[in-house]
Amino acid sequence: MEWANQLCENRQFGSKMTDSKYFTTTKKGEIFELKAELNSDKKEKKKEAVKKVIASMTVGKDVSALFPDVVNCMQTDNLELKKLVYLYLMNYAKSQPDMAIMAVNTFVKDCEDANPLIRALAVRTMGCIRVDKITEYLCEPLRKCLKDEDPYVRKTAAVCVAKLHDINAQLVEDQGFLDTLKDLISDSNPMVVANAVAALSEIAESHPNSNLLDLNPQSINKLLTALNECTEWGQIFILDCLANYTPRDDRESQSICERVTPRLSHANSAVVLSAVKVLMKFMEMLPKDLDYYSTLLKKLAPPLVTLLSAEPELQYVALRNINLIVQKRPEILKHEMKVFFVKYNDPIYVKLEKLDIMIRLASQANIAQVLAELKEYATEVDVDFVRKAVRAIGRCAIKVEQSAERCVSTLLDLIQTKVNYVVQEAIVVIKDIFRKYPNKYESVIATLCENLDSLDEPEARAAMIWIVGEYAERIDNADELLESFLEGFHDESTQVQLQLLTAIVKLFLKKPTETQELVQQVLSLATQDSDNPDLRDRGYIYWRLLSTDPVAAKEVVLAEKPLISEETDLIEPTLLEELICHIGTLASVYHKPPSAFVEGSRGVMHKRLPARTGSGESTESPDVGTAAGGSAPEAAPSIIPSQGDLLGDLLNLDMAPPTTSGPPPPTTGMQMGGMDLLGGGLDSLMGDESEPPHVPPRMDTPRSPSPQPPSPVYTHTDYTYTDYSHTDSPPDHSPTEHSPPAELGGDIGGSPAMGAGFGAAPAVMPASLNAPVGGGLGDLFDLGGVGMPMGAYIPPKIVWLPAMKAKGLEISGTFARRAGVIQMELILTNKAMSVMTDFAIQFNRNSFGLAPAGPLQVLTPLGPNQTIEVSLPLSTVGPVMKMDPLNNLQVAVKNNIDVFYFSCQYPISMLFVEDGKMERQVFLATWKDIPNDNESQFQIKDCHLNSDAASSKLQGSNIFTIAKRTVEGQDMLYMSIKLSNGIWVLAELRVQAGNSNYTISLKCRAPEVSQCVFQCYEAVLKN
């Protein structure tokens, strides 16, 4: 309002009489004044008053009190005044629904007006008045307008159907508007067609399974015809809709492509991008040996390049999309490197995106130019940009071997500039170059060592320490250098501490004589003076290794490292395919699937590229669809859609702050290192019983069998695989923030539930127990004979979290009760391209207080296409909150990539405790005591067990038969169940010989559980 006042002053200086004067009404009592003016007889005065009201509304003032007076002005011939009143109505109708009805009559009348502009205005505005009551009055006028003779009215009415659907979907369906809308696709006017397509697409999005947009060759043909004639916006609607169609074969695909390609020359970038989307998608179906296929590829490049001469905001959108396109089909733009060179005046967001694409396009052919450019960029002003440029040089070195030498010398030049952040960034990338090309560029180490003091960022310090440790034998004063870091050991970040520990151990193994003291010092710092479990555990393992078998230690610690890969931060293929289907949209800008940022049902539908048909070529990724479609049975897992609401509830999982854009953070090598260490090191430890005296007691507890690392690739890797990828993701790799004990060996067997489970197990496990934990447990129980009369019912595993929704992590599982311990049995499958680590799990509060009794034991990093079975013991002492359904459980699983949410339902039978057998007398008394209202009856159909078999089967699930009576050929079984939270459920099961239908009556003080208990009966008896 401040400026409104200023304007008021301006007016006194005789500024022209314009609309801005309406913003000046700020005095008190103005409402009354306005009221008087609105009711004035003079038309002009009325109009002025309404303008003032709208101005106040814009600034956020509440002028709803004037509702009746404004609505009174609606009956007018003056179109401008009418529009103003409508504008007011749209804003306030919702707060005054009863008053809004007053306006209905005028709308209905206006819809019959002779002037098509007024008819359209009325139907357009009516749709914007989002009051339920008004909708029924809207139907008739809308029906008429949909069939109006004037195309302007029809195109407005088409959009109105979408508006109405948003308020009351059922009404739209009942009134048959959807069919009318479908008919409009065949309208003679292209704009009507376009709006109908837009409306239908939107409605279809909220009904994923409806066949609303029944796209078939005929309707596609109509759309393609309209495409040539309608406005630029209409073309976008139609192209976006076309992109959802899957042609029947390559022929049809080609003919659509042929008709879409002319759009690539449209002046509107959005039309171009939407056309590119259709082409990229349909191209999948064309055989690669087809001439047309290569022609199409050639046609795509120029329009993409042209997008870069658009305004910067559009350039940004285009570049984010080009980034995807380059990953999917690198051949399209491989010769266009130069256009991605950064211009001095580009906005920073354009510069950073261009840089990303430059690296992707770098190849032997253009590397010289690219390097020259990157060197230029490294002297720019923007810190982020400079850092990214330096990293890019490192990535070029790794990607194009021939250029490595030039890259290294460029980096050395940059180090000479002594610009602090440039030096640090350069050291981080040089470390990666060492990894990629061992024994080649170590001559530069001396230069690096000169800059030791200027390093103040953890990542750079850690990199430098790694270099010193790795090449300790070539650096004369390696021990001095490392010792200098040791002084401030406790002030360092964990990343640096871990690295320092490893580096000194390496140094010791290489030069044992001079460095004994140093290694003692670091080991005691790590194990005795540190609170960090990661660090302690790594310290203990080194200590034990060194003190038991130095030769083995050498093999483990100084093992040859696997090479790092060339391409980094590629988007995983499933996601990439989905994003290609979303070219031009926000999803392609964020590089996230729509479900990650859109609420509700919209956009949750996953799109995917069509499979190639025609020639015998196989599809590029056969597993795309199965991941999404693979879930099924009755209790289909529901993905919890809105993460926002749950955040509060879902405990303190370490969440990354929601980032606006950018791919997921890279795998963190440090943590992986920790685990590899175990994988390789544990075996040798296990067999050995002579333990050093300093190992704390908990290390002496029996160990659970540790899963072997699945492939021999990961032996001992103590440094990063991939973390040279991103500069824009904050380097918060420090393992302490997560809950690491789960992964790192120290706590194995330490959690109480696990301890209980192993009560009967031998004190020392055989070292060669390779089976995954889940299976291992089962074996144990069989061996130990803890036993049960008959196995409790365990539902089959179902997919809870499909890979599509969790960046490649698929989780399926079930629940079981074994030896009195509730287990959640999970199968984790990594369908992504990168390694997953740092798994952790949390539950939301639930009806029975279920909570993990220990951490999620995933000991090795989960490599691509690897599967691991995990069993998670659960306790029932967690926080309680009633869920609907009662047995619903909301789960959050975290890994190094993100946090994922899903919900699943557990069989309530796993909560039935072993001491659930009630005394007969107590049973009788209780049965009488519980009011009859609490009794519920159910039928179990098609069950062919006799009463005894049923009884013993139920006993396996802790449903105890207390008494049995036979009355007139009918067996009556009386049973009791006790839930983990102390609730008793009493049951009467009637079994009639020769009748496969059982009747069951359940009585319980908490009748809500009856339904769930009944489901258990059914499940147990039928399995």
Added chain:
Amino acid sequence: MIGGLFIYNHKGEVLISRVYRDDIGRNAVDAFRVNVIHARQQVRSPVTNIARTSFFHVKRSNIWLAAVTKQNVNAAMVFEFLYKMCDVMTAYFGKISEENIKNNFVLIYELLDEILDFGYPQNSETGALKTFITQTGIKSQSKEEQSQITSQVTGQIGWRREGIKYRRNELFLDVLESVNLLMSPQGQVLSAHVSGRVVMKSYLSGMPECKFGMNDKIVIDKQGKGGEGATGQSIAIDDCTFHQCVRLSKFDAERSISFIPPDGECELMRYRTTKDIILPFRVIPLVREVGRTKLEVKVVIKSNFKPSLLAQKIEVRIPTPLNTSGVQVICMKGKAKYKASENAIVWKIKRMAGMKESQISAEIELLPTNDKKKWARPPISMNFEVPFAPSGLKVRYLKVFEPKLNYSDHDVIKWVRYIGRSGIYETRC
């Protein structure tokens, strides 16, 4: 689709707010102000996601236009729409400024109601809009006029109304090119391209069918030797885009450009070329650091076109370090000045003929600093205007054909003009 549209002044006060969807609340207005307008640092992205709401913004002078959505909208479309909206507003009331927006807020609401329905962009051609959004109240239309308006707004030729009459049929073609260059200090062309536009101003009666021809390599090669194509060189066009009046399918099939133009001015086509570009000027820089407190700069510019032609409005901008304390300049031609506020020496020459050269030398005194960071040496940039098309594009013909009215192609008076301007024309030093 677009859920709402807000216009703010530079302080973040709302000038216009129009919400189209229920999922956008009033707090969205504040979220953008707090997180983007009032944010201290530079804008790092034109798309911002705040609490699962996406904001698209563009800035015109000190006015912010923001489109808001909670859905997975077509991002390119949203930006195109924002640009279009700026065009429409400019066409209605001139420059987009706080004052103009306040003075026309009722008009803007009316426009927003028309060009965006439930978040879906509708016809936004100014020509069509101006026929019925006039701010004068339009009760007086006849029935015929009304249906003409609606058929124009929704019709196949939404950009032109019927019944236009001129006594003199005239058209003007401007070929406007901007030539972009990035050159290394050694004179190696790192990248160069021309982005051109063909702007047409037409004052033609009826519904004229037009056909435009230029020395496009593909067309000339197709026609083969002899015939019309003997005009000399042809040029290779990398890519071109057209105004929506051009029949794209016809261009795709025959590479002919045919259309019914909007009345008045329109941008008929945009194109881009990268091959055989005539670079009108060459800049040769020489920067020498003399000790820590002095820089010597010498820059030579050479004009590289026919001596009979004159380049105009030449300006060379030589960046100077931040710690410059004084500058002495000597130049042979034009005027040169050190502008401390812009950290640059600006050298202006009014006119310069082809195949000439001129030079400037400057001594820059520096204040001693202990700033370790080296001066980034931004490139030397140049501005100019030349009366030819650096891409080599030539208009070969523009034929006009109106079947219903009796004027022929010969009766139309046609004007063609070529202007080449500098785009980003930089030489590193």
